[in-house]
Amino acid sequence: MAAYRRDIERFRRFTAEQGWALKDILAEEVLAFLAAERSAGARESTLARRQSSLRALFRFATGVGAVTADPCTELPSPRPGRRLPRLLSATQVARLLAAPDISRPLGRRDRALLELLYATGARVSEVADLRTDSVLDRLSVVRCEGKRNKHRLVPLGTRAQAALKRYLAEERPVLAAKGPGEPWLFLSRGGRRLGRERLFVLARQYALKAGLPAISPHVLRHSFATHLLENGADLRAVQDMLGHTDIATTEIYTHVDGKRLRSAHKQHHPRG
Numbered sequence: 001m002a003a004y005r006r007d008i009e010r011f012r013r014f015t016a017e018q019g020w021a022l023k024d025i026l027a028e029e030v031l032a033f034l035a036a037e038r039s040a041g042a043r044e045s046t047l048a049r050r051q052s053s054l055r056a057l058f059r060f061a062t063g064v065g066a067v068t069a070d071p072c073t074e075l076p077s078p079r080p081g082r083r084l085p086r087l088l089s090a091t092q093v094a095r096l097l098a099a100p101d102i103s104r105p106l107g108r109r110d111r112a113l114l115e116l117l118y119a120t121g122a123r124v125s126e127v128a129d130l131r132t133d134s135v136l137d138r139l140s141v142v143r144c145e146g147k148r149n150k151h152r153l154v155p156l157g158t159r160a161q162a163a164l165k166r167y168l169a170e171e172r173p174v175l176a177a178k179g180p181g182e183p184w185l186f187l188s189r190g191g192r193r194l195g196r197e198r199l200f201v202l203a204r205q206y207a208l209k210a211g212l213p214a215i216s217p218h219v220l221r222h223s224f225a226t227h228l229l230e231n232g233a234d235l236r237a238v239q240d241m242l243g244h245t246d247i248a249t250t251e252i253y254t255h256v257d258g259k260r261l262r263s264a265h266k267q268h269h270p271r272g
Contacts, residue, residue, distance in 0.1 A: 007053035010037070018246070023067050026123070026147060027074040027218050028242075028249050030054060035252045051075065073200070074124065074218040087223040092212055093118055096220075097159075099206040102166070106189065109175070110202060112160075112167035113186055113194075117203075117217055119160035120144065121224030121242055124217040128196040130185040132168075139164050146243035154241050225253040 014033050015025065033054075034047055042050070051072070058070040088096065097118065100110035117127060126144045134143045139161045141153050156164070172187060179191020186194040199217050207215045221242070228238050239250040 003049060004053045004056065007050040008057055010050070011054060011057070018248070022061060024147065025058075025067070025071050027071045028244065028252070030071050030075060031222075032249050032252050069125070074216050087226050088212065088215070088219060090227060092210075093220070093223055093227075095210040096207055096212060096215075099210040106171070108163070108167045108171040109186060110206065112163040113199070113202065114206065114220070115160040115163040116142070116156070117220045118224055119157050120154040121221045122154065123221065123243075124196045124199050126243075127186070127217070128184075128194060128199060131183045132172075132185050133183070134185060135164065139168075144243065150243065152240060152243050222253065225250070229253055 011033055014036060015022070015029070018029075018032075020029055030051075034051060037047060037050060055070075055072045058067065058072050061067045062070045097111070097114050100114065101107045102111050113127070116122070117124075120127075120142055122142070122144050123146070126146060129145060130142065135141070135156075136143060136153070139156060141155055143151055143153055145151050172185075175187040175189070175191050176182075177191065178189070179187065182191065182193055184193040188194050188198065203217045203220070204214045207213065225238050225242060228241075229235065235247065235250060238253070239247050242250060244250045
């Protein structure tokens, strides 16, 4: 209990320094706290305990109505003694995106859904809230509505455009005919809005099918940002695409593991 109180107090001080209110905390802010704790020297077992403490805190806060959504549901479960999972490699992402069988019912929807999650880095709640008119300029741009009703435009790559075009042409009309004509972009088998809870289940199922660890949709958001930065994208541009108000939150995606650092040093330093 004492350790729990210390963890919560550290989180309270961190959010106060950042100017974040409890009701506005999302998964990115929790990750920023854990990243700061890791940088300060916290062991993986300590980080796992602190994440568990935050899960308990937000379960309680959600139960009493202090917050409307629990940000910790978008985080992987902590595993003491192991590094907290952060992202998929580009090869792993390719395996995940190829997992839906587009020759089977709902396969084209699920392929388009996963492609869009990775192509935009959108939050799972933002994807669930997309409407058909959220896709603009011949499927090349998506308009996302972030927290505090802020809108942003995020471009789609050619593969995501192709998957979305096929879903809209071949499968969504069939799903829409089964329901009351709802405007949501991604529909359930019965023609209703595909909720965020179902998106979590689908991400997990297809990750396991692809031979990967179970993931949440947030891992694709993290992978999107990390892969862009690793390939030279401007930090400010990534900030805009993610919908972060503070660039310090975006900077949690600039981590580079020690092996890559050593490799870069050996390759490029004059005396490497």
